[in-house]
Amino acid sequence: MQAVLYFSDKQVREKLFAFVDAAPGLLLVAGVRHGAAMTRPPQAREPFAALEDLFGDVLAQVLVADEGTTEGMWRDPLGDLGDRLYPEDKKSAYAASTGYLLLKGGQPLTVVRKQGGPAADLWFLQEALSRLSPGIPPPDPEKRPGTRRPERAPRTPPRYGPASAREDSPPRSGARGEPPPRSESDDATPPRGRRAVPPPAAAEPEAKDPWVVLGIARGTPRDEARKAFRALIAQYHPDKVAHLAPEFHTLAERRTREIMAAWEALEHDPA
Secondary structure, eight states, X not given: OEEEEETTSTTHHHHHHHHHHHOXXXXXXXXXXXXXXXXXXXXXXXXXXXXXXXXXXTEEEEEEEEOOOTTTTTOOHHHHHHHHHOTTOHHHHHHHHHSEEEEETXXXXXXXXXXXXXXXXXXXXXXXXXXXXXXXXXOOGGXXXXXXXXXXXXXXXXXXXXXXXXXXXXXXXXGGGOOOOOOGGGXXXXXXXXXXXXXXXXXXXXXXXXXXXXXXXTTOOHHHHHHHHHHHHHTXXXXXXXXXXXXXXXXXXXXXXXXXXXXXXXXXXXX
């Protein structure tokens, strides 16, 4: 079973809590980004589709999708769930809100950190699930993400003759007007110094310091930073600026996106 909740739903927090309390078996709760350009629904993306195909008979999923709209930007259902499950442990509450949370009977069992790619996430999720359910086999240890494979021996570079010899020699031809046969050296890397130098990449605009944007001191604990973010984002709630001129609405939306980008940068900061 897969269910998808959306940040734009005013009852998303209550619905999420209800799913967690009602699920009798293993339950996966995870947050996903779901922008307007994403054509596939969250449940059809990986690793969620593979989990449903492989272990859907023993694992239920609730995906909480953030559409990135101003209507849902001030909501944090996953953060609220983490605070509810770990009221005295802010570190565990934050991990539960940002990773793959596995529960049973409404009680948290473990959190699997997101690895940055669906294939790696699936491997670690299956590893965790195999410890929680006898019906789920462990993944292949040889396919563990990050395992180094033996590197191939480097190819012997081809020999290149003088440039004059290559330029003066007549072109080779094949039978019946076909192009000349290709040798191994035709696909080899050209000698050093003859490659085209790519143009320098355009400099990206310097990003604003997220600590400055949120108005907090660098190194502020994550739970305090989240409170500051929530208080700041609430100031630009559409209801707060509804009575102002249209130009203030545009300013509020731009400021909201800036605050959200700052908070997202801090969320992914390993410090």
